[in-house]
Amino acid sequence: MLDIELIRENPEAVKAGLTKRGMQTAIVEEAAKLDVRRRELLTEVETLKAERNAVSKEIGVMKEKTDREKKIAAMRSVGEKIDALDSELKEVDEKLNGIMAVIPNIPFDNVPAGGEADNQVVKEWGEKPEFDFEAKPHWDLGPELGIINFDQGVRVTGSRFYVLSGAGARLQRALIAWMLDLHIRQGYTEKYTPFIVKEVTVFGAGQLPKFKDNLYKDYEEDLYLVPTAEVPLTGLHMDSILEADQLPLRYTAYSPSFRREKMSAGRDVRGIKRGHQFDKVEMYKFTVPEASQSEFESMVADAEATCQALGLPYRLLLKAAGDTSEAAHISYDIEIWAAGCKEWLEVSSISLVGDFQARRAAIRYRPKGGKGTAFVHTINGSGLGLPRTLIGVLENNQQADGSIVIPEVLKTWMGGIDVIRPEAG
RNA sequence: GGAGAGGUGCCAGAGUGGACGAAUGGGGCGGUCUCGAAAACCGUUGUGGUCUUAUGGGCCACCGAGGGUUCGAAUCCCUCCCUCUCCGCCA
Numbered sequence: 001m002l003d004i005e006l007i008r009e010n011p012e013a014v015k016a017g018l019t020k021r022g023m024q025t026a027i028v029e030e031a032a033k034l035d036v037r038r039r040e041l042l043t044e045v046e047t048l049k050a051e052r053n054a055v056s057k058e059i060g061v062m063k064e065k066t067d068r069e070k071k072i073a074a075m076r077s078v079g080e081k082i083d084a085l086d087s088e089l090k091e092v093d094e095k096l097n098g099i100m101a102v103i104p105n106i107p108f109d110n111v112p113a114g115g116e117a118d119n120q121v122v123k124e125w126g127e128k129p130e131f132d133f134e135a136k137p138h139w140d141l142g143p144e145l146g147i148i149n150f151d152q153g154v155r156v157t158g159s160r161f162y163v164l165s166g167a168g169a170r171l172q173r174a175l176i177a178w179m180l181d182l183h184i185r186q187g188y189t190e191k192y193t194p195f196i197v198k199e200v201t202v203f204g205a206g207q208l209p210k211f212k213d214n215l216y217k218d219y220e221e222d223l224y225l226v227p228t229a230e231v232p233l234t235g236l237h238m239d240s241i242l243e244a245d246q247l248p249l250r251y252t253a254y255s256p257s258f259r260r261e262k263m264s265a266g267r268d269v270r271g272i273k274r275g276h277q278f279d280k281v282e283m284y285k286f287t288v289p290e291a292s293q294s295e296f297e298s299m300v301a302d303a304e305a306t307c308q309a310l311g312l313p314y315r316l317l318l319k320a321a322g323d324t325s326e327a328a329h330i331s332y333d334i335e336i337w338a339a340g341c342k343e344w345l346e347v348s349s350i351s352l353v354g355d356f357q358a359r360r361a362a363i364r365y366r367p368k369g370g371k372g373t374a375f376v377h378t379i380n381g382s383g384l385g386l387p388r389t390l391i392g393v394l395e396n397n398q399q400a401d402g403s404i405v406i407p408e409v410l411k412t413w414m415g416g417i418d419v420i421r422p423e424a425g
Numbered sequence: 426g427g428a429g430a431g432g433u434g435c436c437a438g439a440g441u442g443g444a445c446g447a448a449u450g451g452g453g454c455g456g457u458c459u460c461g462a463a464a465a466c467c468g469u470u471g472u473g474g475u476c477u478u479a480u481g482g483g484c485c486a487c488c489g490a491g492g493g494u495u496c497g498a499a500u501c502c503c504u505c506c507c508u509c510u511c512c513g514c515c516a
Contacts, residue, residue: 042475046485053485056497060443068496075496241472364472373472 001100001359007031017106020113020321027099034096041092045085052078101209104326105356111321111330118320119333125304126313129339133400137340138391139271142168144402145422148272160261160275167420171393171406172279172386174413176254179281179306179383186302188252188283193232195255196223201235204361206327206353216258229255229282230380234357237286241373242365248287248295252383255280272387273345279386285379288365289355292377296352299381300332303348306384310407312336312392315344325349327356336388340395345388350381 007014011032015025055075062068112118129135142148147168153161164172180190202208202215202224216225226232233251242249257280268274283302287295300316307314317333324331328351335344355375358364364373397405404420411418 039475042485046475049486050484052496057443059496072496079496 001356002103002105003355003359004031004035004096004100008035014103014106017321018104020107020111021104021324022115022322023104027103031096031099031103034092034099038089038092038096041085041089045082045089048078048082048085052082101203101360105329105354107321107324108330108352110318111324112318113322114320115322116320119323120318120320121315122318122332123316124313125308125315126311126337128313128337129396131339131398131400135339135342135395135398136402137271138338138394139341141340141394141398141402141404142272145404145420147171147420157276160269161277162272162275167414167417168390170414170417171410171420172390174410175384175386175389175393176279176281177413178410180252180254182306182309183252183281183283183302183383186305188250191233191236191251191253193226193229193236193253193255195226195232195258197226197232197235198223201238201361202227202231204238204357205231205234206325206357206360207231210326213262214260216260225258226255227259228257228382229253229280230284233282233284233380234361234363234378237363237376238361240363242286242363242376244288244365244368247365247376248285248291250295251284253282253284255282257385271341272391273341275387281383281386283350283381283383286358286363286376287379288367289374289377292352292354292379296330296350296379299379300350303334303350303381303383307334307336307347309409310389310393312347312389312396314347319349325351327351327353329354329356334384336392338388338391338395340398341391345391347384347388347392348382351379353378353380 002014007028011028014028018025018028052075055071055078059068059071059075062071112120136144138148139150143150145168147165149163149165152163156163184190196218199208199222207215207227211227215227217223218225232255233253236251237249257278259276261274261276264274272278283299285295285299304314304316314334314336317335319331319333331349331351333346334348334350335346337343338345354377357378358375363376363378365376366372367374393407394404397407399405399419402422406414406418406420
C-alpha cells in the first residue's frame with residue numbers, strides 16, 4: 001500500500017509508476033478525489049462529535065430538568081446527523097481502501113519500463129554443461145530412475161501433482177536441509193510457520209486482492225493455504241512496533257507453497273516445473289529504511305551463493321516494471337539453466353518492497369533518537385524454489401547411462417548416495 | 426466437543442453509565458543528590474487520524490474485534506475471535 005500522502009502531494013509520481021508498469025492511471029485521480037471527500041466528511045463529523053461530547057458532559061452535571069431535556073433532545077438530533085455522516089464516511093473509506101489496495105508500489109528509476117520481454121540480463125555465472133550424448137529432460141530421467149512418479153500424483157490428486165520417490169524425495173529433502181543451514185550461516189534465523197493463514201495475513205503481504213483466484217481457500221474457516229512463506233513471514237510482526245535496535249531481522253523458512261495456477265492454465269504442464277504444490281526455502285528481512293538497499297543486495301548475493309554452491313549455471317535478471325511484483329520497488333530473478341529441457345528456469349525472485357507490505361500489515365519501528373514511529377522496510381527472496389532446483393540438479397548432472405551425480409554439498413544429507421542410479425529409486 | 430474464568434496502557438493490575446485516555450505499583454526516560462553508583466525524591470512516559478500563519482497546539486477515535494442501547498459506554502446488550510483451568514475425545 002502506498003502512503004495516501006504521496007497521492008495527495010505527488011500524484012504525478014504515482015501515475016508515472018503505473019504507466020511504467022503498463023497500467024492505467026485513472027485510479028490515482030479517483031483515490032485523490034475520495035481522499036478529499038473523506039477529509040471533508042471527517043471535519044464535519046468530528047466537529048459534531050466534539051459538540052456532542054461537550055454538551056453531554058454538561059448534561060451530566062445539570063440539575064434543571066427542562067434545560068436538561070432540551071439539551072438531550074438537541075443532542076439526539078446531532079446524533080442522527082453523526083450517524084448519517086459516519087455511514088457516508090464508512091462508504092468513502094471502503095472505496096478508498098479498495099483502490100489503495102490495488103495501486104502497486106512505485107518502481108525505482110533504474111527499473112526498466114515495460115513487461116517480461118524487457119527484463120534485463122545483468123549477470124551470467126557458470127558454464128552450461130556440454131554432453132557427448134543427448135541430454136534428457138527430467139520428465140524422462142525422473143520416471144526412468146524411479147524417483148519421480150507423475151501417474152501417482154494424478155491418481156492421488158489430479159493434474160500438476162506428482163510424487164517423489166526414494167532418492168528423489170531424499171534429494172529434495174537434502175536440498176531443503178542444506179539450504180536452510182546455508183542461510184543460517186548467512187545470518188538468518190530459521191522459522192517454522194503455519195501454512196494456513198488468515199485473510200488479513202495474505203492481505204498484509206500484498207497477495208490479496210490481486211491473487212485471489214490463485215489461492216486455495218478453506219471457506220468453512222475462512223483461511224488460506226500459503227502461496228509462499230513470504231506470507232506468514234510478513235505476518236510475524238503484523239500490528240506491532242519494533243525497536244530500532246532489534247533491526248534488521250533476517251529470517252529463513254522452509255514451506256510448501258500452494259497455488260491454483262488458474263492464470264497459467266495450459267502453461268508449463270510438463271514435468272515438475274509448475275505444480276499446485278511445491279516446496280521452497282524463503283529468505284525474509286525487516287530493516288530500517290536506510291539499510292534496505294544494502295540488505296537487498298546482500299540477499300541477492302545470498303541467493304546467488306546457493307546456486308553457485310550447487311554448481312548450477314544461472315543468470316541474474318533485473319525485472320522490468322510490468323513484470324515486477326505489485327509490492328516491490330525492484331526485483332531480481334535468478335534463472336538456472338536446465339540442460340535437459342534446455343531452458344532457463346526461475347528459481348528465485350528477490351524483491352525490495354520498501355514500506356509497501358509494512359504499511360499494509362502495520363509493521364512499524366521507533367527510529368533511534370527520532371520521534372514517533374515509522375514503517376519498516378521488507379525484503380523477500382526465495383532461497384530457491386525446490387522443484388526447479390531439483391530439475392537443475394537432475395538434468396545438469398546426468399550421465400550417459402541415465403544416472404545422476406549428487407552435488408558435493410548435498411552428500412551429508414544423502415546417506416552415502418553419491419550417484420542416483422535406476423536401482424536406487 | 427462440554428463446563429467455567431478471563432481479555433484494560435511496556436508489564437502487573439483497578440475501574441460495572443457522566444469529571445476515565447483511564448487509579449495504583451513496577452519498568453523506561455529526564456532531573457535532584459553523589460567523585461561515581463545505589464537508594465530516596467521530583468517530573469515525564471501510548472497509537473492512529475484530522476485541522477492548524479505550527480519544531481507548538483486544537484479536535485476525533487482507540488480499554489480483544491464488530492454491531493447495538495444511550496444525550497453520554499472501558500463500564501449495559503448481541504455476535505465473533507483469542508487465552509487460561511477442568512472434563513471428554515483424537516493425533
